[in-house]
Amino acid sequence: FHGDARGLAVVHDLLVSLEEVFSGCTKHIKISRSRLNPDGRSVRSEDKVLDVVVKKGWRAGTKITFPCEGDETPNNTPADVTFVLRDKKHTQYKRDGSNIVYTAKITLKEALCGCTVNVPTLDNRMMPLPSSDIIKPGSIRRLRGEGLPLPKSPVQRGDLVVEFQVLFPDRIPPQSREIIKHSLAKC
Amino acid sequence: FHGDARGLAVVHDLLVSLEEVFSGCTKHIKISRSRLNPDGRSVRSEDKVLDVVVKKGWRAGTKITFPCEGDETPNNTPADVTFVLRDKKHTQYKRDGSNIVYTAKITLKEALCGCTVNVPTLDNRMMPLPSSDIIKPGSIRRLRGEGLPLPKSPVQRGDLVVEFQVLFPDRIPPQSREIIKHSLAKC
Numbered sequence: 001f002h003g004d005a006r007g008l009a010v011v012h013d014l015l016v017s018l019e020e021v022f023s024g025c026t027k028h029i030k031i032s033r034s035r036l037n038p039d040g041r042s043v044r045s046e047d048k049v050l051d052v053v054v055k056k057g058w059r060a061g062t063k064i065t066f067p068c069e070g071d072e073t074p075n076n077t078p079a080d081v082t083f084v085l086r087d088k089k090h091t092q093y094k095r096d097g098s099n100i101v102y103t104a105k106i107t108l109k110e111a112l113c114g115c116t117v118n119v120p121t122l123d124n125r126m127m128p129l130p131s132s133d134i135i136k137p138g139s140i141r142r143l144r145g146e147g148l149p150l151p152k153s154p155v156q157r158g159d160l161v162v163e164f165q166v167l168f169p170d171r172i173p174p175q176s177r178e179i180i181k182h183s184l185a186k187c
Numbered sequence: 188f189h190g191d192a193r194g195l196a197v198v199h200d201l202l203v204s205l206e207e208v209f210s211g212c213t214k215h216i217k218i219s220r221s222r223l224n225p226d227g228r229s230v231r232s233e234d235k236v237l238d239v240v241v242k243k244g245w246r247a248g249t250k251i252t253f254p255c256e257g258d259e260t261p262n263n264t265p266a267d268v269t270f271v272l273r274d275k276k277h278t279q280y281k282r283d284g285s286n287i288v289y290t291a292k293i294t295l296k297e298a299l300c301g302c303t304v305n306v307p308t309l310d311n312r313m314m315p316l317p318s319s320d321i322i323k324p325g326s327i328r329r330l331r332g333e334g335l336p337l338p339k340s341p342v343q344r345g346d347l348v349v350e351f352q353v354l355f356p357d358r359i360p361p362q363s364r365e366i367i368k369h370s371l372a373k374c
Binding site: 112137176 | 359
C-alpha cells in the first residue's frame with residue numbers, strides 16, 4: 001500500500017429479468033482484476049467470481065458494491081467494484097416501479113360486446129379477466145397484488161396493470177357498415 | 188473597469204406561442220440592471236428595454252444574447268443577458284420540432300362509417316379532412332406544409348399531424364349490441 005491513491009472506480013451494469021426481480025436471485029459474475037505480486041512492483045491478472053445478491057423487488061439503479069475488488073497497482077490501492085441494476089426488456093410486461101403493465105390486445109367486437117381476456121401472471125398462471133362492459137381503447141384494469149414485491153416490504157406486491165389496446169378491422173363490408181351506423185346512431 | 192472579473196451571467200426564459208414562432212416576432216423585454224456612477228464606486232439601478240427578435244420557426248432552447256447588459260459594479264464588468272426560448276403551451280397543438288400535432292376526437296360511428304374532420308390551421312383556416320376508410324385509434328394523417336417554418340429555411344414548413352382519438356360510447360343498448368356483434372362477426 002503506497003499512499004492513499006485509489007484506482008479508478010469500476011462500475012458494471014447488471015441486467016436482471018422481471019422474473020429474477022420477482023423471486024430475488026444471486027448472480028455469479030466473473031471479474032478480472034490486477035493484483036500486486038509479493039515484490040510490490042509487478043502485477044498479475046486474476047479472475048474472481050463475485051456473488052451478487054439481488055433482493056426481491058429491487059429497482060433499476062440499485063447499487064451493489066464490493067469493496068476493494070478493483071485493480072491493484074504499485075501506486076494504487078484497489079477501488080470498489082459496483083454493480084448497477086438494470087431491467088432486462090421483457091416480452092410481455094413493461095415495468096412501472098413495483099407495478100407491471102401488460103397490454104391486452106382485443107378486437108373491436110370484443111371491446112364492444114364483452115369478452116374474457118386471459119392475463120399471464122409473473123408466476124406463470126393465466127388469470128381470466130371477464131368484462132361485460134364496453135372496453136375503451138387505452139383503459140386499464142388492475143390485478144391487485146400481482147405485480148413485483150415492494151423492495152422495502154417484499155411480502156407486499158404491486159399490481160399487474162392490464163392496458164387494453166383495441167384492434168380495429170381493416171375493412172367492414174358496406175352492408176355491415178350501414179347496419180352498424182344505424183345501431184350506433186343513438187350512442 | 189477594475190480587472191477582468193465579470194458579473195454573474197443573466198439567463199431568462201422567454202415564452203413564445205406557436206403563433207409567434209409561426210410568424211416570427213419581436214418581444215420588448217424590460218430589464219433592470221445596475222450601472223456604475225461617474226464616481227466609479229456607487230451604482231444606480233437602471234431600466235432598459237431590450238428588443239428580442241424571434242425568427243420564424245425557432246425552436247425551444249434557442250439562445251438570444253445581449254452582450255454586457257447585466258449588472259455593473261465597481262468590481263465587475265457587466266455580464267451578458269441571455270434569453271432562452273421556451274414554447275408556450277398551446278390549447279390545440281403540441282409541437283414536435285417543425286411539425287405540430289393536433290388530436291382529432293371522433294366518435295366510434297365516425298371512425299367506422301366515415302366522416303369529415305375539420306382541422307384548424309395555424310393561420311386560422313379550417314381544413315376539411317374527409318375519410319371514407321376505417322380510422323383506427325392512434326392513427327395519423329399529415330397535412331403537409333401546414334406546420335411551422337423550418338428554422339434554417341423558413342419558406343419551407345413542417346406538417347400538421349392529425350392524430351385520431353376514437354371516443355367509445357359509455358353504453359350500447361343490448362339489442363344494438365347483438366346486431367353489432369353479428370355485423371362484426373366476419374371482420
